[in-house]
Amino acid sequence: MQTSTTAAPHDTGAAYDIPEGRRAAGRWLIILATITLAAFALLQSLYAAGQTTYGFANWRPVLYAYLAWGVALGVGQVMIRGEGGKRALFVLPAILFTVAVVIFPTVAGLYIAFTDWNLASFEGRSFNGLANFWALMNDAYFWNALGNMVYYVLAVLVQYAIAFGLAMLLNAEIRARKFFRVAFLMPFMLSPVAVGWMVGKSLMEYRFGPAATLARLLGWENPAFFASPWIARFSIMAMDAWVWIPFVMILLLAGLQALPKEILEAAKVDGASPWRSFWQIIFPLMLPVSITAIIIRVIFQLKLADIVITVTSGGPGGATDTVSSFIFREYRDRSNVGYGTMVAEFYFILIAIFIALLLWGSSRWMKRVTG
Amino acid sequence: MAMSTKAQTGMATRSKPYAYREPPSEFASNSKRIAGRVAIYTLLLLWTFIALFPIYWTVTTSFKVAVDVTQGHLIPFVDFWPDWRGWRSIGLSPDTIFNTSTVREEFMKRFLNSAIMSIGASLLAVILGSLAAYGLVRFDYKFAIWRNRDISFFFLSQLILPPVVLAMPFLVLYKELALLDTHIGLIVVYTLMVLPIVIWIMRDQFRGIPVELEQAALVDGCSTWGAFLRIVLPISLPGMVAAFILSVVLCWNEYFFAALLTATNANTLPVMVASQTGSQGINWWSMAALSTAAIAPLAIVGIFLERYIVKGLTAGAVK
Numbered sequence: 001m002q003t004s005t006t007a008a009p010h011d012t013g014a015a016y017d018i019p020e021g022r023r024a025a026g027r028w029l030i031i032l033a034t035i036t037l038a039a040f041a042l043l044q045s046l047y048a049a050g051q052t053t054y055g056f057a058n059w060r061p062v063l064y065a066y067l068a069w070g071v072a073l074g075v076g077q078v079m080i081r082g083e084g085g086k087r088a089l090f091v092l093p094a095i096l097f098t099v100a101v102v103i104f105p106t107v108a109g110l111y112i113a114f115t116d117w118n119l120a121s122f123e124g125r126s127f128n129g130l131a132n133f134w135a136l137m138n139d140a141y142f143w144n145a146l147g148n149m150v151y152y153v154l155a156v157l158v159q160y161a162i163a164f165g166l167a168m169l170l171n172a173e174i175r176a177r178k179f180f181r182v183a184f185l186m187p188f189m190l191s192p193v194a195v196g197w198m199v200g201k202s203l204m205e206y207r208f209g210p211a212a213t214l215a216r217l218l219g220w221e222n223p224a225f226f227a228s229p230w231i232a233r234f235s236i237m238a239m240d241a242w243v244w245i246p247f248v249m250i251l252l253l254a255g256l257q258a259l260p261k262e263i264l265e266a267a268k269v270d271g272a273s274p275w276r277s278f279w280q281i282i283f284p285l286m287l288p289v290s291i292t293a294i295i296i297r298v299i300f301q302l303k304l305a306d307i308v309i310t311v312t313s314g315g316p317g318g319a320t321d322t323v324s325s326f327i328f329r330e331y332r333d334r335s336n337v338g339y340g341t342m343v344a345e346f347y348f349i350l351i352a353i354f355i356a357l358l359l360w361g362s363s364r365w366m367k368r369v370t371g
Numbered sequence: 372m373a374m375s376t377k378a379q380t381g382m383a384t385r386s387k388p389y390a391y392r393e394p395p396s397e398f399a400s401n402s403k404r405i406a407g408r409v410a411i412y413t414l415l416l417l418w419t420f421i422a423l424f425p426i427y428w429t430v431t432t433s434f435k436v437a438v439d440v441t442q443g444h445l446i447p448f449v450d451f452w453p454d455w456r457g458w459r460s461i462g463l464s465p466d467t468i469f470n471t472s473t474v475r476e477e478f479m480k481r482f483l484n485s486a487i488m489s490i491g492a493s494l495l496a497v498i499l500g501s502l503a504a505y506g507l508v509r510f511d512y513k514f515a516i517w518r519n520r521d522i523s524f525f526f527l528s529q530l531i532l533p534p535v536v537l538a539m540p541f542l543v544l545y546k547e548l549a550l551l552d553t554h555i556g557l558i559v560v561y562t563l564m565v566l567p568i569v570i571w572i573m574r575d576q577f578r579g580i581p582v583e584l585e586q587a588a589l590v591d592g593c594s595t596w597g598a599f600l601r602i603v604l605p606i607s608l609p610g611m612v613a614a615f616i617l618s619v620v621l622c623w624n625e626y627f628f629a630a631l632l633t634a635t636n637a638n639t640l641p642v643m644v645a646s647q648t649g650s651q652g653i654n655w656w657s658m659a660a661l662s663t664a665a666i667a668p669l670a671i672v673g674i675f676l677e678r679y680i681v682k683g684l685t686a687g688a689v690k
Contacts, residue, residue, distance in 0.1 A: 058549040086595050088514075090506025091522060094499040094566065101563045102529060105540035112539060166418060172411055182677050183419045186426065189673040189680075191624035193641040194662045198429045202655060208441050210428060242421070247684060254685035303533045306626045310645050324627070327535040331631060337539050344535040355531050 018082045026079025033072030040065040070096045113342040119335035132342035142343055145314075145321040146350075148233070152304055152322065155237045156297050160290065162241070163248035168278075170249070171256040181253075188246040196310030199239050200226075226312055229319030236320045239307050244300070248293050255289030256282070287369065291362050298358065302351050323347045426670070432659035433457040440655050457656030463664065478643070478664065485640040486668075487554055489622035492561030497615050499562070500569030501607070505599060507570075508577040509585070523574070530567040534627045537563075541632060552634045560628045565618040568683075572617070575687035576610030577603070613683035616676050623669060640665045 040062050047055025056062075074092055077085035116128040136142060170181060187195070204211045204225040215223035225235040259282065267277040305324035308314060314321035314329065323343070330340035432440065434453035444450035455464035462472025503526065506512070507519050514522070541560060542551070550556035580603060588598040626641040633642065644665050647658055673680065 059547040060549050063548055083595065087506060087510045088512065089502075089596075090510070090599075091503045091512060094503035094526065094570070095522070097499055098526065098529065098563065098566065101559060102532070102537075105537050105544055108543055109536060109540035112543065165414075169411055169415055169418075174411060174415065180415050180419060181681075182674055183422050185677055185680065186670065186673055187422050189620060189669040190426075190666045191626070191641050191644070191669070193624075193626045193645045194666050195425070197644060197647075197658055197662055198425045202432065202659070203425055203428055208443050210424075210443065210445070213443055242425075246422075250681050250684045254681075299531050302531075303535075305535075306641075309626075324533060324535045327538075328627065328630075331539065337542075340535075341539045344533070344539065348533060348536045351531055351533060 018080070023080050026076040029072050029079065030076035033069045033076070037062075037065045037069040066100060109341050109345060112338055113345045115338040117338035119337055128338070132339050133346075135339060136342055136346060139343075141318055141321070141326060142323070144318045145323045145326040146347075148319070148321055149302065149304075149323055151233060152237065152240070153298055153301055155241065156294060156301050158237075159241045159245050159297065160248055160294055163245045163293075164252055164286075164290075166245065166249045167252035167256055170253055184249060185246045187242050188244070190243065192243060192306035193310050195239060195243055196307050199242065200235070200307065200311035204235060226320075227316060229316060232312060232316055232320050236308060236312065239311070240301075240304060243307075244297065248297055251289060251293040251296075252286065255286050259285055284369075288366065291366065295355075295358060295362065299355060302354075426666070429659050429662050429666075432655055433663050435656055435659075437655075454656075457658075457660035460654070460657035461660050461664070463660065478661070481638055481640045481643045482664075484554070484637055485623055488557050488561060488637070488639060489619045491554070491558045492565065492622050493615050493618035495558065495562045496565045496569045496618050497573075497611055500566050500614065501573045501611055504570045504573035505577050505603065508574055509582070523570075526570045527567050529563065534564075538628060538631050541628070545632060551632060552636045554637050557629065557632060557637055557639075560632065561622045561625060564625070564628075565621055568621070569614045569618060572614040572683050572686040573607070573610055576607045580606055609679070609682065610686070613679040613686070616672065616679045617683035620669060620672065620680065 043052070044055055044059055044062050046052045048059075070093070073096075074085075074089050077088050077092070079085070081088070113132060114127060114129060116126050116131065166184060170177060170184070174180070190198075203209050206212055206224050211225070212223040224231070226232045263281060263285070264277070267281050272280070303324055304322045305328060308320055308322050308325040309328055312320045314325050327340050327344050327347075330336045330343065428445075431445070431447055434447060434455070434457065435444065435451060436454050436456055439451040447453050455466065458464035459467050460474065461478055462468070462470070462475025463478075467475075507523055510519075512519055512522060517525075537560070545551040545556050548556075550559075584602050584606075585598045588602045589595070593601060624641060625639070626645060629639040629642050630645065633639070644658075644661055647654075647661060
């Protein structure tokens, strides 16, 4: 729709040679589309509120109106701004998409969070102000889950250490590197739900799972992997590590392969021991990659839920609960939509602050170390 | 960026890394070197065992009968004789494959749902994400007070959004839009989930393409979009494939949204696996067969397209 009408110069984004009529038409197109969208939305919300009898069965026509509005906005941009509009077309679809599927739900979520709404009760939703928030403050299960998240996030450092070791191994001069890389990457490809069954429910099965058998051979009389709080937590961490170590390893391996060889060879010539050359050369040079890997990993770790939901459902006594699995049970088992959403929004704010601090702190620290 | 391409091509072509070769004349250092090699290979094999044993265990368990499971038999044909029992129970064994089987139909439906949604969402995300990434790399935008940096941050910040935050609002929204339990509904959610990753990968990819190529195309009379479609797109195809495959992997494995937003029509494979663990966790052979069938497509992807996954994962990480 846009490539065919190219008589304008391409080197500038200026719109000096666009006829005034075309610009006005473009402006009118956008205005009309906006009015149509607003009319659809208004009509439907009046209908939903019971003010009029005329309306649609559901909100889907409004969605179509939004899509049409998006197209009109794009066409209008090109008509008004020419080349600049065509450039905007690259980024416009993604922005409209993300805004629609993030902003609306977030606003809706904020509203839900302040309602007393249980799908299982007959009363429907009702606004209850800050009651959910105060309930949250006094909810020992939530704070317990949040405390567990601290352990799970700290476990990322252990994963990082193991992954670094594996990356060093793969980076050494070895045969069949491709085979080992594929084998090491394999756990990352598997669905956490399947892993939950494969490892958590069968391999670690108390009576005849191979892991339990092995533990008995090694002298552990009673290898119950999910019975006592700390052992259960470690079991979940081990499964999580099994899935995610390949990811960190691949990032670190790429970093290792991009290291300047001259420096490493110079260290070799100077007679530095492998241990020394690792701590004084490789590790500092790998810091940027390491920090990227750890931050990405922490971001994903904060969403940890699938394995916990499928293997322990948070037990024993909430020892393995994550915030996400806690909220999942709140939705799924108790249908407690209002409260669950409040927990989710609160957790999201905590995460946002935590990640922001992490990014800020790590960039400051990097500057101090490298510069 | 130059470094990162080097790293990737290095990984792809198995380039020799920096060798720590001791002088071969010294006998003592030679034996030390051998000890080092032994240690390296021991560790490599140990981790290979850790990484692959659960998969091996699952695949072999799908061919076991109850007594083989309880007695801890491990090696087929030696410890135990393989049996089709697990596969029969989901209707995929040789003797049941041509009969009608409700379990198999259920499984195939879920399988197809997973395939449709992960591929659909990945395609949509790659199209939207590539366009946005290209625009953000090449042009300077100014939407009100928003500039390129802000737009990029807006996209990438979606990555920290935990699924729990969006799950309930989506449930409510989809109910109003009549999109609950539909393919398109889950495709939209999954697209949102992988879009930041795609933009991240494609930004890195486009930065590696010299601007001169497009400038030459513009001089030859191509439009901006023409230059993008004819010149840039073919060059950046490997990056798109990498982003696409990584997205498929993430969507295929997604459980949270699928569990909350679907009921009977658009259920995915992970939901089916999870529901089985709840009700009949002891039915080992059929669970093993189901898990094997659920992970098989991605295991195959992992073996044959590992290069692209590595490329996708490492994009932008190594500067």
